Amino acid sequence: MLKKNLKALIVINILLWGVFCAIPAMAETVKATETEVSLVDGIAVDKQGNIYIAMRDNNIISRVDTQGNMTRFAGSGEAGYSGDGGKATEAKLKMPAGLTFDKKGNLYIADRENHRVRKVDTRGTITTVAGNGTAGFGGDGGKASEAMLKHPSGVVVDDKGNIYISDRSNERVRVVNSRGVISTYAGNGIDGAKGDSGPATKGQLSKPFGLALDKQGNLYIADRKSNRVRMVTAQGILHTVAGDGGFFFSGDNGPAYRASVAGPTGVAVGKDGTLYIADRNNNRIRAVDTQGMIRTVAGTGRQDYNGDSEVARDTNLHLPFGLALDPDGNLLVIDRSHYRIRKVDPRRGSVKTVAGNGKKMFAGDGGPATGATLSFPQGLIVDKNDNLLISDKGHNRIRQISPDGIINTIVGNGIRGNIGDDLPAMEASIYGAAILKMNKQGELYIVSPSGFTSLIRKIDSSNTMRRVLGTSDENYLEAIAKSKYKGRVQTGELAIITNFSDIAFDHKGNMFISDRLNHQVRKVSASGEITTIAGTGESAHYGDGGPASEAAFRDPSALATDKEGNLYIADGANNMIRKIDTKGIVTTIAGNGKHENTGDGGPALEAGIRNMDYLAMSPSGELHIVGINSYMVRKITKDGRIVRVAGTGYQGYFGDGGPATKAMFKSPASIAFDSKGNLYISDMGNNTIRKVDNKGIISTYAGSGTFGWAQDGETVEIYLQYFP
Structure with missing residues (x-):
């Protein structure tokens, strides 16, 4: 029987000393x-x-x-x-x-x-x-x-x-x-x-x-x-x-x-x-x-x-x-x-x-998105009707902006928690919703990778909240046991060492899950079978040119797929982007392994990449990368070059009405594209959603920017928690 081998949990408490907006x-x-x-x-x-x-x-x-x-x-x-x-x-x-x-x-x-x-x-x-x-x-x-x-x-x-x-x-x-x-x-x-x-x-x-x-x-x-x-x-x-x-x-x-x-x-x-x-x-x-x-x-x-x-x-x-x-x-x-x-x-x-009604400063539903308050907006996805969906994380809601710019809540009652499975989406509570994805049927998936209580939930075609996977899911744990430990484990035995970071869907309906702490990627087939398709479980870098299941990754995080079914993986601690083709062969397509943003305009394989928190494929087939602490969005062109498309690399709030490459962000966390190729960026630290149009001009698309965030120089206390 596998013994629990994780004895410490870092609990981060951010004390926000900065001045929040003045509330009436x-x-x-x-x-x-x-x-x-x-x-x-x-x-x-x-x-x-x-x-x-x-x-x-x-x-x-x-x-x-x-x-x-x-x-x-x-x-x-x-x-x-x-x-x-x-x-x-x-x-x-x-x-x-x-x-x-x-x-x-x-x-x-x-x-x-x-x-x-x-x-x-x-x-x-x-x-x-x-x-x-x-x-x-x-x-x-x-x-x-x-x-x-x-x-x-x-x-x-x-x-x-x-x-x-x-x-x-x-x-x-x-x-x-x-x-x-x-x-x-x-x-x-x-x-x-x-x-x-x-x-x-x-x-x-x-x-x-x-x-x-x-x-x-x-x-x-x-x-x-x-x-x-x-x-x-x-x-x-x-x-x-x-x-x-x-x-x-x-x-x-x-x-x-x-x-x-x-x-x-x-x-x-x-x-x-x-x-x-x-x-x-x-x-x-x-x-x-x-x-x-x-x-x-x-x-x-x-x-x-x-x-x-x-x-x-x-x-x-x-x-x-x-x-x-x-x-x-x-x-x-x-x-x-x-x-x-x-x-x-x-x-x-x-x-x-x-x-108290259990809700955090919240306003704007039914009106223009630019006048709404957002709180740590993180996940983004665009549906088939070009509605932009936002994980309004601090407000414990998923909100939707229609093409005419009106914002409304579509998921979540505003109460912090992850309860309400099998209830209508508006009656369920959500917490830590960091990532939004959609499958080919148009069902919305919500990933809450909140430490050691990771959940994947979805809104099905009847607009009902359903739980898909959690860290205590028996099938999921068994998939880990078979691939990494060559045997069975009891449900819950590995619960504290399993963490979902991201998911992605291919055109066949398969769901891929990045299991960051185990340095592996899982696949959930359309029929529900869970297998490990990438990573040996060792935290390392090797295996390019061979089967992905025999390759090593280090903290894989963000995932994306293209129209052909190729899977792209942000190999986080290796500071690289890896690709698994439809035959299961892995290669590195970007990153020289250095934790820095260098090499713009040159070959992607020779560039340094600092932070890869989210990946998204544009309608034209170019992979885009955003990093919260990189303060920029970059892309890999079809001829293998890496190019900066938004952000200067310095944090702040600046640039609306001008070229996106001269704009400033604060903790950009996610990106999405609409059918016209417009790029949306969740500017989380500024509590806004920014939009980059086809001409490369940036503007604020949603959020009044009036909710707070920790400022430079503020106190971050880190405690080490020991489990007896």
Whole structure:
């Protein structure tokens, strides 16, 4: 029996510090559960039970009253810094994060990208209580308003009026006393997890986020990057109360300090002393009782949205971010990537949604495509009627642009997840839809190569969502076993090491699948038989001129076919394009093996190719290549030359109305052609679709470009996850 041989999964969390577009602020009262709540970073509850949420994208604080109505409480909706001394609703905030109340009813806001902490008093007036707006560390012993903070993310106030601030990028917790003087309360500024049982100011913290206090004055810190929850006693001694540092899930019903929590970001303490933890990357809420034992109180670990439930532990959460407790002891949870606020009743064990409709900023259906909002548009395909289909990935939809330029949703209910098989396409949920392809019958195939849960689904002729293949598919795994391991395996044995990268169809109805992690290409015949047609499973480069099944590939990714049935493969880590002809013989047709973009105008075999994320064949039979980090589209001409057709190789947004070769893109991810030979490019980082006409002139075809993307210089945190 084959043993699982993959023990690590790189989990990438991109923290978007850049300024998103200013979203029009809420102008009137709306029903909270019918409203979009996108990327909430902070939550608090007042004495009356009203809920306050920090909406990062909108740069506002919203209030949900006890009747479920939402209004704007602070922030004008425009990103910036202004308004001190005036109405909070007219002030500018910039990516607000943690929230808390003091005993007088004043609300405190960690105004993260302004590097300040703001206060909204009971009259609705806003002021700054800490931070001078300069990102850095300094000012201890002086006025808090003159000190430097760097990305303050959490805040809590004790009964004496001391304000505790998680000064995240300074790896510290700072405190502002009742006289307005700031000092360091925990952390020595070194990123780490050392210092337990010693003075908190000499210990190490690692990206501290949420904060909470108990009745005894102990401060709890969600120390995200160290995968721990730390506690500073009232005497100033640092301890770890939960988490052993491992980035995985383990330890329920045992001592919390021996358990594993993954990227905790929120903490709250109940009246009975129970510590609640937003175990973010485990998609769970954990609780630590007063005896130090840990258990799960909400979340299954799965991320697909499955609705509210009478049993919280049966409810899926996705990256729960922050926590707060209401006066009745209910736990409010930021279910961040489900775009909802959920309420967990610890006594009944039930979960209900109190804010958010599960949808992310979305607009434009029924109108001109150029005015629509797109969010990370990636996959493209053109159907037989010249409709352009777009995988609007961030909106969890497939949208269609008709030849007259009108956009509409045709697949997906906007809810993040991959559920709804055998339902009408508009009722199913989709997630991670990166690639779109069509077979000869005109059925739309959706490839979601999202890490280790790869799926291939299709919309059939009855407009119903069907699952085609998943990583636990028994036939698929058996095909791997026969070709690579010369034997049978149990279903699921290879699930964690199988990943679909792309698919393609030939004129006979065969489907080809690039199995990147196994360095092979599979074929699913029209009758459903799965075989391996290329790759020995070895990560290498050899075999040109012989049978493709005896050749070696290294991370094969994008696929395309031509009218004759030849298959083209982006041999990713070999930086080459390989071709398998109709007799099964493999050759290299482009790339010298170097990871660089060189050789334009010359022989394709002598050119360097950097990134081959998508391949497409033009109507005239020329293979086109696009690379997300190459910022260009190139083609291989029929006489074997390589030519740049769009992009300069530098990222940006530029060039509409001029030659495509002088235009700039940001993360171009996919390309498609219509029947007239017009080229469409998913300019993913600019949230637009660009069009290059037959004369080589570029224009924006869809998308207003008003949804955000991480900018240069922003933080990308990479964690290594170990499976026990």
